[in-house]
Amino acid sequence: MSRNDKPVNGQDNQSFLDLLNQTPPAPPAPELEGKHGTMRFARLRAAWKASWEEGGFLYQRWEEVFQARHASWHEVANWIKAVALFGGLSLIVLMLDAAGDIASATLKGLSAxxxxxxxxxxxxxxxxxxxxxxxxxxxxxxxxxxxxxxxxxxxxxxxxxxxxxxxxxxxxxxxxxxxxxxxxxxxxxxxxxxxxxxxxxxxxxxxxxxxxxxLRGLTLRPVVHNHPPQYQFNPALHLHATIPAPTPAGDDYDPDNVHQLQR
Known part of the structure; x- marks a missing residue:
């Protein structure tokens, strides 16, 4: 049974075909009873409604499309990337083909x-x-x-x-x-x-x-780019003070009549 590549609430999200196979057919009308085409249409309609409910296959795909407008390229779903790349390549091929035809017609016209x-x-x-x-x-x-x-x-x-x-x-x-x-x-x-x-x-x-x-927009004036410096200069003033060594005991500068107080 095929499943989608993105889980929903920790569980695998069933695809539209899974819902189509598991959805019981709606009871047909009495006057249409026995017609196989009506039963198939009823199953398809029930699967379509179930896929658009919250957590359904089409519901999740629509949410991915809605979220892709605000998401980056790496966050977009893979199927959206594939569709965008295929559409872009197809557009480029068409433009190159048209440009080749226009250039060929122009050269032929000018050569004539x-x-x-x-x-x-x-x-x-x-x-x-x-x-x-x-x-x-x-x-x-x-x-x-x-x-x-x-x-x-x-x-x-x-x-x-x-x-x-x-x-x-x-x-x-x-x-x-x-x-x-x-x-x-x-x-x-x-x-x-x-x-x-x-x-x-x-x-x-x-x-x-x-x-x-x-030559629209061309100027002969030099272009000056004012960029802030890559380094920062912080001036600081450093002062180095020299503290004299303490005078040893018994120095001549100490007065002899100074004594410590004693009890």
Whole structure:
């Protein structure tokens, strides 16, 4: 006979199946007499009521759930730990699967964008984006990689650096800084000679505005930690006094006319 692993009042707590086997069936109605299904339902209903009484199987499980809110992880029942771990692992697997699908779709979408577009670089964004496309297309001709892949990687690096920097990730902020410096260098190299300075300056301003989000909370002030000293200094003054030795009898300093009183 299966029993629960936690005793109640010094005795083993019976499980729901034990109560179902030991509970006598309720007498069926006269008109339903002889029907096996009604007897089984009556036994199940009686076992259900008995399990919710004080000391019952479901009563104890509900008490454990109620006490788990104020107990530590080591004090929680084992079955609650198993359910929590299984649910957490299932959620992590679902999130990783969804993140993989989103990342795959994002990379495919970015790779589908051509490295060079039909835009002639008009507009504020075109002034910054078009030189980058041209520079990557020229460099890809000497590399074993497609221009679209280079442009997609450039976009993905900027997106991850912006989002990760906003969340306070140090590595993402470093990637954001390198992304901005590399972008400025590409724009300076591929922009038309007459407007090279203007295009690079405009890109620097746009990158600075975006850095307000990516570098949120970053400060150049030194962080001073004021910790109390680990030792305690208790000043004390020690005085050493020298007591002279007693003068022996018959010393010259003792007057001769001083005698002890005698009865």
């Amino acid at each position: 964008v051509p490295a060079t577009s039909a835009s002639d670089g008009s507009g504020l964004w075109g002034t910054v984006d078009h030189p980058v496309r041209v520079f990557l297309a020229d460099q890809a001709a000497h590399l074993s990689v497609a221009p679209a892949a280079l442009y997609a990687f450039w976009q993905l690096t900027g997106l991850l650096g912006l989002v990760g920097g906003f969340l306070g990730n140090a590595g993402a902020r470093i990637a954001w800084l390198l992304f901005g410096i590399g972008s400025l260098a590409m724009i300076w190299s591929a922009a038309p000679a007459g407007g090279r300075a203007a295009a690079t300056g405009l890109a620097a301003l746009m990158w600075a505005l975006a850095s307000m989000v990516a």
